[in-house]
Amino acid sequence: MRALLVNPWITDFKCHDFWIKPFGLLKIANLLKSGGFEIDFIDCMNRFDSEMPDEYKKEKEFGKGEFYFEEIKKPEFYKKLTRKYKRYGLPYDTFLKKIESIKKPDIILVTSNMTYTYEGTFEAIKILKEKFLLTPLILGGIYATLCFKHAEEKSGADMVWPGNINNKFIQLVNKVTGSKIEQQFKENFFLGLLPDYTVYFDRNGNYNIPYAVTKWTDGCPFSCTYCAIKLFTNEFNRREKKDILIELDNYKKYNIKNIAFYDDALLYRTVFIKDLLREIIKNNYGFNFHTPNGLHCAYIDEEMAVLLKKAGFVDLRISLESSDYNLQKITGGKVTNEIFKNAVNNLKKAGFKSKDIGVYILAGLPGQTFEMVLKDIEFVKRIGIKIKIANYSPIPGTTDFLKLKPEIMAELKAEPLKQNEFYFLTINNDYTWEQNEEIKKMITEYNNNIND
Ligand code: SF4
Known part of the structure; x- marks a missing residue:
């Protein structure tokens, strides 16, 4: 069984790589692997992706840096803001290329960032649904939690998951894919899961990002x-x-x-x-x-x-x-x-x-x-x-x-x-x-x- 996990673009007026990693999605990668899934992982916000232009891999202090971006059309109500409105992260065409090269997944999980950056999430979902129309796509993360109804109505995802993952989330994954991930976890199992950073490994098995993120509480x-x-x-x-x-x-x-x-x-x-x-x-x-x-x-x-x-x-x-x-x-x-x-x-x-x-x-x-x-x-x-x-x-x-x-x-x-x-x-x-x-x-x- 295969799962495709996606951390989508951030669309905003400013965004710096101030140690941005989708910690929850990395934990889900671990969970799904333990249930026998093969994982494809696309992190649009990974400056160190092998296909990211080299100049964006330059490190500032402590591994921080600037994201590649493409200017996008501003919604009418943003017109008074003089700043450029941008899609930060992987070049659009690179994302398309990556999606083209991926084997058909049995489930797609997309996370989301701040409520006001949902346009990047929607764009990613649109591309994913065009390519894998029949694969169930679940949207989670911050926007999905804080704007649940909006996400249900407008995101294009098949399902929206608010909040942390829990045993009910496992039941949902098992139901839509036929997998048999064990619900062996206690109430706060999300805290017990380790993030799986191996999804970032290059062909030689190296982790080439100068930082990681963690959460102890x-x-x-x-x-x-x-x-x-x-x-x-x-x-x-x-x-x-x-x-x-x-x-x-x-x-x-x-x-x-x-x-x-x-x-x-x-x-x-x-x-x-x-x-x-x-x-x-x-x-x-x-x-x-x-x-x-x-x-x-x-x-x-x-x-x-x-x-x-x-x-x-x-x-x-x-x-x-x-x-x-x-x-x-x-x-x-x-x-x-x-x-x-x-x-x-x-x-x-x-x-x-x-x-x-x-x-x-x-x-x-x-x-x-x-x-x-x-x-x-x-x-x-x-x-x-x-x-x-x-x-x-x-x-x-x-x-x-x-x-x-x-x-x-x-x-x-x-x-x-x-x-x-x-x-x-x-x-x-x-x-x-x-x-x-x-x-x-x-x-x-x-x-x-x-x-x-
Ligand atoms: S102290 Fe707690 S409630 Fe207050 S801003 Fe920080 S995280 Fe939020």
Whole structure:
């Protein structure tokens, strides 16, 4: 039996390879292999694909880099955005060629990215259905979960799977393919499955990507009003230590140097994490660890900071979002300025330099003005670490979404492309596109001057 797994293109105004890998799809590859499937795996977002133009394989720091892209037609409502609208990832013709060369699968599984990047997903599905009309195609991933109805009506997939995979998902695969994958897993088996990175191996059995991604926990104990995490899971769970160490041993075997975490609350179970970090230090893996999702400051005590440094965490990202007391409180209270300052002190004492720590500031939240963002910047400047601006994307189902005007809510709900952070800047009177450009310029100048 054969399965075709596809990570489709991302269509957006910007997209950098900031360690992008379809972690869930890699776990599904493992699951299907265990059920006897042969796997064809197409990752449109793999810069290191043998058929990707060579200039896009160039590495920036820690394996990051730029994606190949093709400019595509903007939907009418994006017209006021002056940026080019692009399909990032594999050249279109290369994807077609790959599909042509693939043996007919018994099932196709396509994942999806952010809600407002669904056009790339739809394009891939259209091509797949044209070639393999009778093969059942299941769409999963972030967009499929957050915009289930939209995906059911418009994606062209035969079935849409919201949320994590579970025993019901296995039943579905068994039903549509006639396979007999065992439902031997407990409730949280998704955490127990290892990602199968061998799908990226070249002909010589080498893994030629300078990084991998990992996830040790699932969920988050907080409920920030702007965040969509609770729409995926209400629980917080962590993986078994032995599974994590097997995964890390594999990365060592594949000569991977950089590992990026996809966790939302990596440090929450501090005893568990500290124990793992000690094990990593003892095993002397030599990895560079990255935290693109931002770490919770509240858990960075002196001991944690030292362990993070010794274990190989570099270019650390931590979360503040706002320095405004009221905004911190009404959005969920995950951090205060004191907690943030304490975390930065501990990190610096442990040996992290100012240029090694980047703090996320959210810009454009409902009720957050340009002046408030300026204050946040001034506050972080006094602490002296790098600033990373994250623009707010309005996601239906979150508490902050309900703070929008009813007509805007309806508009964004009906068309997920309008949930794009850049589009939102064009309709947000409290924090506009022009103000955002000003802030970005200011921050670039500031960050470039941090050298110690
Ligand atoms: S702490 Fe982070 S992951 Fe958790 S709810 Fe808040 S923003 Fe989301």
